[in-house]
Amino acid sequence: MGVGTDELYPAERLAAAQRATAAAGLDALLLTPGSDLRYLTGYDAHEGERLTCLVLPAEGEPTLIVPVLERPGAEAAPGGGYRIVDHADGTDPWPLVRAALPGPVAAVGLADRMWAEQVLALRATLPDAAQRLASEVLRELRIRKSPAEIAALAEAGAAIDAVHRRMGEWLRPGRTEVEVAAAIRAAGHIRVDFVIVAAGPNGASPHHGTADRPIRPGEPVVVDIGGTMPSGYRSDCTRTYVAGGPAPAEFTDYYAVLHEAQRAAVAAVRPGVTAEALDAVARDIITAAGHGDAFLHRTGHGIGLDTHEEPYVVAGNPRPLEAGMAFSVEPGIYLAGRHGARIEDIVVCTTDGGQRLNTTPTELIAL
Numbered sequence: 001m002g003v004g005t006d007e008l009y010p011a012e013r014l015a016a017a018q019r020a021t022a023a024a025g026l027d028a029l030l031l032t033p034g035s036d037l038r039y040l041t042g043y044d045a046h047e048g049e050r051l052t053c054l055v056l057p058a059e060g061e062p063t064l065i066v067p068v069l070e071r072p073g074a075e076a077a078p079g080g081g082y083r084i085v086d087h088a089d090g091t092d093p094w095p096l097v098r099a100a101l102p103g104p105v106a107a108v109g110l111a112d113r114m115w116a117e118q119v120l121a122l123r124a125t126l127p128d129a130a131q132r133l134a135s136e137v138l139r140e141l142r143i144r145k146s147p148a149e150i151a152a153l154a155e156a157g158a159a160i161d162a163v164h165r166r167m168g169e170w171l172r173p174g175r176t177e178v179e180v181a182a183a184i185r186a187a188g189h190i191r192v193d194f195v196i197v198a199a200g201p202n203g204a205s206p207h208h209g210t211a212d213r214p215i216r217p218g219e220p221v222v223v224d225i226g227g228t229m230p231s232g233y234r235s236d237c238t239r240t241y242v243a244g245g246p247a248p249a250e251f252t253d254y255y256a257v258l259h260e261a262q263r264a265a266v267a268a269v270r271p272g273v274t275a276e277a278l279d280a281v282a283r284d285i286i287t288a289a290g291h292g293d294a295f296l297h298r299t300g301h302g303i304g305l306d307t308h309e310e311p312y313v314v315a316g317n318p319r320p321l322e323a324g325m326a327f328s329v330e331p332g333i334y335l336a337g338r339h340g341a342r343i344e345d346i347v348v349c350t351t352d353g354g355q356r357l358n359t360t361p362t363e364l365i366a367l
Helices: 012-023 035-041 068-075 094-099 116-125 135-142 147-165 177-186 200-204 249-267 275-288
Strands: 028-031 053-057 063-067 083-087 107-110 130-133 191-199 220-228 237-242 300-302 309-313 326-329 332-335 339-342 345-349 354-356
Touching (some): 012 028, 012 035, 012 135, 028 035, 035 053, 063 068, 063 094, 068 083, 107 116, 107 135, 130 135, 135 309, 147 220, 147 237, 177 191, 177 220, 191 200, 200 332, 200 339, 237 339, 249 275, 249 326, 249 339, 249 345, 249 354, 275 309, 309 326
Parallel strands (some): 107 130
Antiparallel strands (some): 053 063, 191 220, 220 237, 300 309, 300 326, 326 345, 345 354
């Protein structure tokens, strides 16, 4: 049974965001479709050329501006605590934004991924207002997940685990990466966000995708898959497989190192450990085994309504972990022209440690 939307998208989030907006010295947040808008309202808004914008003043009534043809969807969103104002095709929606802002406006926070044409239109609408990023305010609200959000991420983890458990049905020598990816999509979430099926030398490219190349017996295959659940929360999990024969000895040797590094990093999760220290746990083990240069990316990234969000588990990030933070732990080793491997779990920092949200085995999986 899914997590209730009233628990995931409580109306009091708007008031918390308004207080944080005032504390940041901003007069309002202006949020177009994306994860920030959904976080505050529950509305999974369509992204298009017609303006949808939540006007969230530091004080006063929030207003959700929507195209008239999308008003029913906005009204059906699980959040609340704002009024809805619509605009018809052929009318100028930007005066509605100004009208929703009480008093003078000196500075506004814009959705980080707002389209450039909207940023420029807002500059023309509010010529005297400084423009800053809304993430200055919302990052701190979103970075620690509520119990309902953790439950939603656990549902996403269970769903992606179920896909990995069926890999033996799909991953066979002679099938192409594209064919395997199509089977995964057919079994997936409400929306599949990405599918990486990288066999043999393609496994040495962390973001390979798929290719029309048959999988050969004994080749390592990196499978990294993720999608969006009806709740809006995301999954992301990587396992490495070998189909139809024994893997090369070189590969099994460094996979053992990778497995140790990933398990050690998961075990090191607890409040107070910094993101860069957690990255170092995995990286130091891989480096000591002589593969430091082959670990090409950060150890992890936060996850929630976005697949990649704060906190980032990477060298140079001194932020301490806190209870409620959810992130991937995904070290990898990649040998160009030969093969590669990655192991990825989503982990939640608890009050006294860490909890894996993915439960399938992390050992090398022979099919």
